[in-house]
Each structure stands twice: as C-alpha cells, then as structure tokens.
Amino acid sequence: MRPVLIVEDDPDIAESLRYNLEREGLTARIAETGEKGLAAALDAKNPPALVILDLMLPGMSGTELCRRLRREPATRRTPIIMLTARVSESDRVAGFDLGADDYITKPFSVRELMARVRAVLRRVDESSTAHYEDG
Known part of the structure; x- marks a missing residue:
C-alpha cells in the first residue's frame, strides 16, 4: 500500500496522525510545508x-x-x-470546490478521521479494481 501523505505544520498533530495511521496498518509521511508536500506528492x-x-x-x-x-x-x-481550523461554510464549500474529497475541522475526533481515511481508501481500491476488471 502506498503511504498517506500528511501535510501539517503542527508537529504534535502530524505525529499523532502518523501514529494512528500506523495503528491502522498504513504507512505515513509528513511534510511540514506546502512546498515539501508538493514535492512528496509528486515523488514518482x-x-x-x-x-x-x-x-x-x-x-x-x-x-x-x-x-x-x-x-x-x-x-x-x-x-x-482537508484537516483545518477553518470552520465556516464558505471555507468548506471552497475546499470541496478546489477538489477536496472530504473536509474535517479542528479540533477533530481521531476515530472519525480514521474512519473517513478507511472510507476514502476503500473507494480508491474499489475504483482501481473496477477499472482493472473492466479494462
């Protein structure tokens, strides 16, 4: 399984996310800035x-x-x-319009976030399998 990329500048939140993702059996990488996040996301x-x-x-x-x-x-x-302290409706709508698949506000429930991660990854896996079988 490919890693989950965490782009988060708060080291406590980033490490907590990594720990909980690893408990789910996933691997995680952390990028502290947008520039590092872009480089990590484009790592072929x-x-x-x-x-x-x-x-x-x-x-x-x-x-x-x-x-x-x-x-x-x-x-x-x-x-x-998106995992952010921006909580207004206009921020959430803008996040989805930019292309976010989900939007969670801080403070957040780790259990809920992990459930959402599982749901998103399940959809990705199902999409990949369906594409392969149809192709």
Missing part, C-alpha cells in the same frame, strides 16, 4: 495513496497546494482530506 517512486492536508501552512498555503495537486496529471485523482 513513492506517490501517496491519500493526502491529509492542513490549509494554513507556512509558505505555500494548503489551498494553493490542493489547486496544484488537482492540475498535475500524476495527482489529479489522489484523494485529499
């Missing part, structure tokens, strides 16, 4: 299965990173879960 040798993306990052914002990931052929279909 180890592309992510899913990106968990904070919006308020130093340097390139999570919004800009999401926009760029959706423009790149290699990451256009990579699922993105």
Whole structure:
C-alpha cells in the first residue's frame, strides 16, 4: 500500500496522525510545508495513496497546494482530506470546490478521521479494481 501523505505544520498533530495511521496498518509521511508536500506528492517512486492536508501552512498555503495537486496529471485523482481550523461554510464549500474529497475541522475526533481515511481508501481500491476488471 502506498503511504498517506500528511501535510501539517503542527508537529504534535502530524505525529499523532502518523501514529494512528500506523495503528491502522498504513504507512505515513509528513511534510511540514506546502512546498515539501508538493514535492512528496509528486515523488514518482513513492506517490501517496491519500493526502491529509492542513490549509494554513507556512509558505505555500494548503489551498494553493490542493489547486496544484488537482492540475498535475500524476495527482489529479489522489484523494485529499482537508484537516483545518477553518470552520465556516464558505471555507468548506471552497475546499470541496478546489477538489477536496472530504473536509474535517479542528479540533477533530481521531476515530472519525480514521474512519473517513478507511472510507476514502476503500473507494480508491474499489475504483482501481473496477477499472482493472473492466479494462
């Protein structure tokens, strides 16, 4: 299984996410900035299965990173879960319009986030299998 890419500048949150993903049997990589997140997402040798993306990052914002990931052929279909302190309806709508597959506000339930990660990865796996069988 490809890794989950965590793009989060708060080291406590990032490490907690990594720990919980590993408890789910997944591997995770952490990028602390949007620029590092973009480089990690475009790593052809180890592309992510899913990106968990904070919006308020130093340097390139999570919004800009999401926009760029959706423009790149290699990451256009990579699922993105936005995990952010931005809680307004307009922020959530903007996140989905940018291409997020899910949007979770901080503070958040780790159990709920892990359930959403499983759901997104299950859909990706089903889509890959269906494409392979049809193709």
